[in-house]
Amino acid sequence: MAKLRLHIANSTSKHPVYHITSERWAAAAARHPDLASALDVSMSWDGAGLDEALASADVGIGVPADRSRLAERAPRMRWLHHTSAGVDALLPFDWLPPALVLTNNRGAHGRKAQQYMRMAYTALNVRLPRMIDNQAARRWERLFSPSLEGQTALVIGLGDLGEAAARAARQLGMKVIGVRRHAKPCEHADRVHTFDELDELLPSADYVAIAVPLTAETRHLLDARRIGLMKPTAGLINIARAPVVDYDALRAALREGRLSGAVLDVVEPEPLPPESPLWDTPNLIITPHVSCDDSEDYVAISLDLWFANFARFLRGDALEARVDAKLGY
Amino acid sequence: MAKLRLHIANSTSKHPVYHITSERWAAAAARHPDLASALDVSMSWDGAGLDEALASADVGIGVPADRSRLAERAPRMRWLHHTSAGVDALLPFDWLPPALVLTNNRGAHGRKAQQYMRMAYTALNVRLPRMIDNQAARRWERLFSPSLEGQTALVIGLGDLGEAAARAARQLGMKVIGVRRHAKPCEHADRVHTFDELDELLPSADYVAIAVPLTAETRHLLDARRIGLMKPTAGLINIARAPVVDYDALRAALREGRLSGAVLDVVEPEPLPPESPLWDTPNLIITPHVSCDDSEDYVAISLDLWFANFARFLRGDALEARVDAKLGY
Numbered sequence: 001m002a003k004l005r006l007h008i009a010n011s012t013s014k015h016p017v018y019h020i021t022s023e024r025w026a027a028a029a030a031r032h033p034d035l036a037s038a039l040d041v042s043m044s045w046d047g048a049g050l051d052e053a054l055a056s057a058d059v060g061i062g063v064p065a066d067r068s069r070l071a072e073r074a075p076r077m078r079w080l081h082h083t084s085a086g087v088d089a090l091l092p093f094d095w096l097p098p099a100l101v102l103t104n105n106r107g108a109h110g111r112k113a114q115q116y117m118r119m120a121y122t123a124l125n126v127r128l129p130r131m132i133d134n135q136a137a138r139r140w141e142r143l144f145s146p147s148l149e150g151q152t153a154l155v156i157g158l159g160d161l162g163e164a165a166a167r168a169a170r171q172l173g174m175k176v177i178g179v180r181r182h183a184k185p186c187e188h189a190d191r192v193h194t195f196d197e198l199d200e201l202l203p204s205a206d207y208v209a210i211a212v213p214l215t216a217e218t219r220h221l222l223d224a225r226r227i228g229l230m231k232p233t234a235g236l237i238n239i240a241r242a243p244v245v246d247y248d249a250l251r252a253a254l255r256e257g258r259l260s261g262a263v264l265d266v267v268e269p270e271p272l273p274p275e276s277p278l279w280d281t282p283n284l285i286i287t288p289h290v291s292c293d294d295s296e297d298y299v300a301i302s303l304d305l306w307f308a309n310f311a312r313f314l315r316g317d318a319l320e321a322r323v324d325a326k327l328g329y
Numbered sequence: 330m331a332k333l334r335l336h337i338a339n340s341t342s343k344h345p346v347y348h349i350t351s352e353r354w355a356a357a358a359a360r361h362p363d364l365a366s367a368l369d370v371s372m373s374w375d376g377a378g379l380d381e382a383l384a385s386a387d388v389g390i391g392v393p394a395d396r397s398r399l400a401e402r403a404p405r406m407r408w409l410h411h412t413s414a415g416v417d418a419l420l421p422f423d424w425l426p427p428a429l430v431l432t433n434n435r436g437a438h439g440r441k442a443q444q445y446m447r448m449a450y451t452a453l454n455v456r457l458p459r460m461i462d463n464q465a466a467r468r469w470e471r472l473f474s475p476s477l478e479g480q481t482a483l484v485i486g487l488g489d490l491g492e493a494a495a496r497a498a499r500q501l502g503m504k505v506i507g508v509r510r511h512a513k514p515c516e517h518a519d520r521v522h523t524f525d526e527l528d529e530l531l532p533s534a535d536y537v538a539i540a541v542p543l544t545a546e547t548r549h550l551l552d553a554r555r556i557g558l559m560k561p562t563a564g565l566i567n568i569a570r571a572p573v574v575d576y577d578a579l580r581a582a583l584r585e586g587r588l589s590g591a592v593l594d595v596v597e598p599e600p601l602p603p604e605s606p607l608w609d610t611p612n613l614i615i616t617p618h619v620s621c622d623d624s625e626d627y628v629a630i631s632l633d634l635w636f637a638n639f640a641r642f643l644r645g646d647a648l649e650a651r652v653d654a655k656l657g658y
Contacts, residue, residue, distance in 0.1 A: 119448060119451035119457070122448035126619065131614075135614070136465060140599070142618065142619055148444055149440075275467075290471060293473060294473075
């Protein structure tokens with residue numbers, strides 16, 4: 001049987017944690033020898049040699065920075081895999097040939113995200129953001145806090161990250177309310193609601209966790225009005241995409257004590273420039289977009305998921321983690 | 330049957346979280362009506378009316394600030410309960426009449442301590458102390474981290490707090506090595522060693538959690554030499570008493586990158602004065618001695634434990650949480 005041509009497009013502008021190096025590919029191939037033997041693999045960095053490879057590629061890992069005329073440049077390509085979960089940077093999908101299946105990296109982030117969420121909930125509960133402000137001000141203020149048990153986490157979005165946020169809340173003994181497009185139950189949430197019920201749910205939450213993809217519909221989903229519906233003792237966590245929350249409104253709420261604290265793993269733009277007013281917003285902890293990606297085995301986890309999908313591809317089954325061009329995620 | 334006289338000595342210099350108010354006492358008594366009916370209760374604040382009450386008290390809650398000639402001033406007293414777990418502030422025990430049983434508040438701190446420890450481990454793993462320094466410096470630095478699973482927590486001391494530290498580490502998927510005076514097994518630790526093996530254990534730890542009482546033996550247990558035995562990637566957590574660790578040596582190690590980070594809930598003195606060099610030590614998070622005390626029900630938990638002990642007292646059984654004057658805890 002003729003081998004299928006796989007091209008892996010890497011970018012040195014990404015952090016090395018994300019690089020699919022030859023060594024990491026070889027290690028993954030060794031874990032899936034039968035599947036790997038069906039592949040003829042090429043690799044490019046920053047677009048060098050990319051077009052030559054695309055001309056004969058059947059499948060691709062890594063969406064090229066230059067996506068113009070993709071159907072012409074990659075005439076045989078049937079499946080393209082994006083190496084992160086968020087595809088908002090690829091919007092709008094006018095570049096995507098109708099016959100090309102696009103998948104994302106959902107599934108690779110849950111374990112680490114769950115750990116991050118445990119940190120975020122527990123840190124907000126003890127009011128660590130304020131303690132850090134106090135430390136900078138050399139101010140001793142004994143701030144006591146109740147137990148997390150029995151408090152309520154409102155998790156917005158129940159994909160890979162949202163499920164991790166829900167699992168973490170459960171482990172800490174919290175009630176979990178989920179919100180997503182369809183009110184389909186989730187085993188890690190006590191109840192699941194749709195977005196149109198969000199206004200009624202926000203006042204009951206002790207923690208609001210943002211875990212939805214960024215689309216036209218979710219941009220500023222949490223705006224000034226909705227932030228105003230939250231308890232003044234509530235904490236906000238964003239591990240998804242910055243524009244889902246109106247950060248100007250959030251900063252005002254944190255400055256004025258209308259929220260207890262926030263933990264943000266995503267900001268805009270990234271890297272956050274030194275002049276951003278976010279840096280010294282009180283009651284706010286910023287982490288540098290690392291909540292969900294394991295330093296040791298992010299690529300290994302990702303490639304294992306990819307190989308499982310490749311097995312489906314060879315069998316002619318529907319692929320997991322397909323991006324819906326109409327929904328935008 | 331004549332009622333037993335209980336005197337509760339409160340101090341307004343303590344945080345209100347710790348005050349045994351009339352309302353909190355009444356609520357606890359209502360949960361234990363039969364036991365409470367055997368008591369005739371008096372209460373004092375800051376020593377006002379204390380000596381008059383001590384003259385006839387059979388049992389006491391709250392160790393008076395003035396402990397001179399206690400056998401003469403409280404001739405009938407057989408049991409005195411200290412409302413915190415650490416009794417180091419009461420050392421040396423030359424004031425303690427030999428016939429008077431002293432108990433401490435161990436058992437009241439586990440649930441909250443476990444939550445704090447989950448925060449501390451997860452925060453150190455993602456290098457939150459350095460991220461906070463970066464935030465203050467308006468510096469974007471993507472710091473990735475591995476999963477906590479499979480890492481090793483070394484828990485020094487396996488009392489109430491140490492068990493909580495061990496349980497938290499287990500929940501996060503870590504290996505747990507315990508250290509205590511006797512190598513008696515602990516259900517939350519994979520192995521338990523004695524203090525004389527500490528030097529061999531320190532190099533294997535990813536996290537070292539300090540949970541021993543402060544005694545003459547544990548003062549500077551973690552000194553410069555032992556800090557030097559830790560991995561440069563390791564994190565230190567102290568929820569016990571500050572002098573168990575040589576903080577000057579710790580500051581040097583944190584400044585020089587010989588440790589990844591530290592989370593300290595205890596400092597010396599408390600309140601920490603503005604001029605302390607601890608405040609701006611890099612890679613360090615300070616919390617204001619609140620790791621183990623629930624703001625909502627610290628007194629309720631404490632009084633429930635006390636009533637359970639009071640039932641033993643009435644039956645003539647040995648009391649739990651007895652302080653060993655010789656061991657000093």
